[in-house]
Amino acid sequence: MADDKLWVCIDCGARQATEGACQTCRHDLTLDTRDPKVRELMHDVDLRLSQRREGRARMIGVALGMAAIFGLWLVPGYWHLRGRLYPGLPMFIDQWIFMALIGFGVSKLLEKKLGKKRFPYLDQNHQIVG
Numbered sequence: 001m002a003d004d005k006l007w008v009c010i011d012c013g014a015r016q017a018t019e020g021a022c023q024t025c026r027h028d029l030t031l032d033t034r035d036p037k038v039r040e041l042m043h044d045v046d047l048r049l050s051q052r053r054e055g056r057a058r059m060i061g062v063a064l065g066m067a068a069i070f071g072l073w074l075v076p077g078y079w080h081l082r083g084r085l086y087p088g089l090p091m092f093i094d095q096w097i098f099m100a101l102i103g104f105g106v107s108k109l110l111e112k113k114l115g116k117k118r119f120p121y122l123d124q125n126h127q128i129v130g
């Protein structure tokens with residue numbers, strides 16, 4: 001535990017030794033990490049940020065999945081190939097499955113890439129580590 005940096009900025013996640021304005025982002029206020037309520041707030045902020053990232057990643061994934069499949073439909077010979085490589089499924093279910101797989105893959109990849117926490121030094125039990 002970094003005992004010398006007890007004050008945290010909710011806006012940018014920087015920690016510092018002295019109370020008052022954040023020295024990193026100039027936010028007016030830093031909070032005392034010894035207060036359990038402050039650590040709970042930090043946890044909530046990270047949770048909300050990760051939910052927003054997940055939602056955004058999912059939307060991008062769905063959009064890219066649809067664009068990829070609709071794009072394939074325009075490729076000459078695609079429908080012919082679909083009939084020859086595999087019979088295809090009724091109601092274009094195979095197309096929907098491809099779309100979902102691409103969307104899922106893209107959103108998981110994005111979540112991993114963008115999954116940076118504001119307070120990486122806060123553990124699951126709201127304790128400051130490192």
Ligand SMILES: [Zn+2]
Nearest residue numbers: 009012022025
């Ligand atoms: Zn700050």
